[in-house]
Amino acid sequence: MFVIVVYDVGEKRVAKVLKICRKYLTWVQNSVLEGEISEASFKKLKLELKKTIKESEDSVIFYILRTTKYSEREAMGIRKGGEDLII
C-alpha cells in the first residue's frame, strides 16, 4: 500500500518525527512523507510515532491508498524534500 503522512508537531519533536518517518517513507516536503509500505512496517511506524508525539498537542494524518492506480500526484514550485536536504 501507499501511504502519505503529514504532521504538525511541537518544535521539540519535529526532528524526531521526521527521523522516524524517513525510516519508512520518502520525504517530499517540509512535513510530508510518502511511499510504498507494508502493513507490518506501517504498524511499526504508527507505534513509533505514538510513542514520540504528544497526542494532546500534535497532529499526524495518514492517507492510506490501497492502490495508486486511481491517484496522481502533481507538484508546483520547487522540490523541498528529498535525500539531499538533511536537517
Next chain:
Amino acid sequence: MFVIVVYDVGEKRVAKVLKICRKYLTWVQNSVLEGEISEASFKKLKLELKKTIKESEDSVIFYILRTTKYSEREAMGIRKGGEDLII
C-alpha cells in the same frame, strides 16, 4: 475527485495560500487541505495558486484521487484544522 493539497510556502504568502485553498477545500492541518472538488474548480484552484506562490521558493503538492474507494484516512493526536481555527 478527491484532492489533498500540502504546501510549504514563504511566510508572507501563507495566509493568502490558505485563503485560496479554503475556497475549494477543507482545512485539516497546518498546511494541509482536502476535499471533493470538480475538475473545473481544481483548475481554478491551481491557477490561483500559480499566481500567488513564488515558484522558485515555494512548494505545493496535489494528490489527486479519482475515487476514495481504495483509500482511508487515519489521524493521530489532535485535530489542527477545521472551521474554528481562523488565522
